[in-house]
Amino acid sequence: MDLAELLEIAATERAKQKPIRVHCCTSTGCEAANSLTVKKNLQKAVKEGHLEEQVEIIGVGCMGFCGKGPLVQIDPENTLYEEVTPEQAASIIEGINGGTCNVTQGDINHPFFSRQVRIVREHTGKVDPDRIESYIAVGGYQSLYKTLYDMTPQQVVEEITKSGLRGRGGGGYPTGLKWATVAKMPGKQKYVICNGDEGDPGAFMDRSVLESDPHLVLEGMAIAAYAVGADHGYIYVRAEYPLAIKRLEKAIQQAKKYGILGSQIFESHFDFKVDIRIGAGAFVCGEETALIHSIEGKRGTPRTRPPYPAELGLWECPTLINNVETYANIAPIIREGGNWYASIGTETSKGTKIFALTGKIRNNGLIEVPMGITLREIVEEMGGGIVDGEVKAVQTGGPSGGCIPADLLDTPVDYNSLGKLGSMMGSGGMVVMDENTSMVEVAKFYMEFCQEESCGKCVPCRAGTVQMYEILNKLVNRQATKTDLEKLEALCLVVKETSLCGLGQSAPNPILSTLRYFRAEYEALLQENPLESPNGKVLEQLSVNS
Incomplete structure (x- = not known):
């Protein structure tokens, strides 16, 4: 395939579009709410109304407003319908045909939509993830x-460096610098890995991108491989994402068929093969060296660094590892230029970031916002605030992050600002908590998670997370003393400073941040303190991927 053929496919696909296009979300969240039946009934209604020449029904990926799914959007009039049931599908088609539609209509001008800046999700709700032609169009x-x-290759690396893109997996390492390091490494064999092992409770950003726009990720990986001199890539996805895996497999097959993956891509001298590796769901395999061991068929445990994977990675070859969202930014950057991307965001945090906005919030779902937007703008304007009551805290960064109190909601969302508050960007989980939430219970929840997910290789994490959890359990049962609280703080610092990998090093963050901002809640639970502790339960949403 050459450029002329690629453009011809795009033109043919666009020419085939019907005047009215009905997009029905078929992502995991909406599928769970019966969206596949909604789509089937929409198709049935079109056929019964003899509207096949004017109307087409398209299954698309996540539209973002997950709490209001299933979602159906009508183009070109740009009408959005929320919480559509299978029984209401016919009514939508009747409305198109001049009749009355009795389905709840969403407000596309709501800040939830209007405040977003979509780069990774620019095709959200538009592209059929099962058809490569839809992506080419x-x-x-x-x-x-x-x-x-x-x-x-060097110019590609320079363009990514110029963009200021930082890794979206949590660490925020400069992407261009990582690519440059791998590119200059000697050796004939190099690898590119996409880290899709998204394991934070309440996070579903990478899953959504893979389900909604798999070719965007594949294109980013291929560009990265060309830039660093690799010819083989792996996408590591956890088994809990069956729909993402299914669509990735199909996307790879379609790309091979068109000569966009495999040998002599676009009739050039560049070869690139992509394989999928399915993880068993270990949180620690989100750490790059543990992930590499898992791909190699070994137990997924981290190793000491240096050497870093860029020097000694998969099968001891130089390896580039980025997460799903990072690769999804690459094609738009190459298309529009590094300076364009760098013009969005802040001085040290460029571009946009996808967040899974969940918790006690009116509007929950996926949002893509420019770096530098404040937590208040996200929570109160886009999220619509707390359902009933006031915001108490916002948890960012999942088990590796921290809880930020309501009086700091004017903090800009960027790597440096969140880090100063004892939290982090993480992969993009953002859980909003109300005034009834016990922050000690929140810390206990995350510590229980870290304790269970520890690989056990190093003593600080293996033993320290257990001991911290036991003290938190004593606290919530009002059996702890002041000495226990002092021991908890000391343990946090030891585990943070001496653990082998990022899981252990960041595991104390939820405790340290809640101690920093909500210490009174801890002290109220001590045996010698007669004060009543705050009531409340950990958000149910913490353990559920929307």
């Missing part, structure tokens, strides 16, 4: 073609 794979014929 919106410009898909043109960035890959551009890199192969108009740019040298």
